[in-house]
Amino acid sequence: MTEQISHVLLDIEGTTCPLSFVSGTLFPYAARELGLYLERHHQDGTVQMHCQAVIEAWQQDSDPQARQLWNQAQTCDSVEVGGITVRPWHGSEIEPYLQWLIASDRKLTPLKELQGMVWAEGYARGELVGDLFEEVPGVLQEWQQQGLVLGVYSSGSIAAQKLLYGHSQAGDLCPLFSHWFDTHSGGKHEIDSYKRICAAMDVEPQHVLFISDSMAELQAAAAADLQVVLSDRDNSLSPEQRAISIQTTPAETGGYRSISNLNQLQLNSFPSRSHG
Numbered sequence: 603m604t605e606q607i608s609h610v611l612l613d614i615e616g617t618t619c620p621l622s623f624v625s626g627t628l629f630p631y632a633a634r635e636l637g638l639y640l641e642r643h644h645q646d647g648t649v650q651m652h653c654q655a656v657i658e659a660w661q662q663d664s665d666p667q668a669r670q671l672w673n674q675a676q677t678c679d680s681v682e683v684g685g686i687t688v689r690p691w692h693g694s695e696i697e698p699y700l701q702w703l704i705a706s707d708r709k710l711t712p713l714k715e716l717q718g719m720v721w722a723e724g725y726a727r728g729e730l731v732g733d734l735f736e737e738v739p740g741v742l743q744e745w746q747q748q749g750l751v752l753g754v755y756s757s758g759s760i761a762a763q764k765l766l767y768g769h770s771q772a773g774d775l776c777p778l779f780s781h782w783f784d785t786h787s788g789g790k791h792e793i794d795s796y797k798r799i800c801a802a803m804d805v806e807p808q809h810v811l812f813i814s815d816s817m818a819e820l821q822a823a824a825a826a827d828l829q830v831v832l833s834d835r836d837n838s839l840s841p842e843q844r845a846i847s848i849q850t851t852p853a854e855t856g857g858y859r860s861i862s863n864l865n866q867l868q869l870n871s872f873p874s875r876s877h878g
């Protein structure tokens with residue numbers, strides 16, 4: 603049985619973009635530029651809103667190191683802001699706490715929002731360029747011209763996805779995509795997320811091809827009846843994932859096809875995964 607593919611759903615990190623771009627370029631850029639960004643934009647209402655949320659989280663953070671940073675911040679001349687005592691607002695007072703959150707890999711929604719704003723400015727200034735694997739822009743264009751509907755599903759926010767594709771080395775590739783999904787559609791290891799995404803794209807799951815470098819994501823997507831292909835780029839898998847992909851037999855992985863380059867896919871004749 604061959605199911606025609608009409609939609610391609612793409613993971614980003616490890617599939618269309620090197621893992622090193624996110625960990626080695628994007629996050630260090632945000633950490634480096636955050637303080638200056640806050641100083642430049644401390645009168646911006648959105649920035650103030652996120653910073654206020656950071657201050658509230660900081661005040662309630664019971665971690666000893668967070669407490670120590672908080673107490674240090676209070677030793678300077680302080681004022682009352684929204685019922686919380688802080689130093690006069692210059693924008694960068696919260697930077698020590700933000701840097702500590704980043705260094706300890708702590709997730710905080712307002713930090714994520716601020717990082718996104720720093721990246722947006724970096725892309726707009728041309729200091730950041732979305733680094734896609736070499737063949738990706740051409741292949742995406744080809745697929746779109748063939749009439750395939752393209753979608754993104756990444757744990758990075760939709761805003762961050764659009765920045766990356768909107769400022770790629772090949773220019774603005776956003777128009778190639780019809781659908782954008784992030785974790786608001788559910789976690790990438792959850793079967794229901796893929797069902798939800800197919801419903802949102804108004805397509806039967808068996809006509810959707812999902813490509814990712816994560817075996818756990820492929821398993822969830824396959825369980826939702828999508829067709830799946832493993833992106834196995836050199837160095838794109840973590841050692842742990844690589845061990846899984848090497849040790850497991852095709853039967854154990856559901857016979858997932860693996861590619862090291864998007865050019866290797868012949869979508870016109872793509873066979874459905876075995877159901878038996």
Ligand SMILES: [Mg+2]
Pocket residue numbers: 613614615616617814815816
């Ligand atoms: Mg990935």
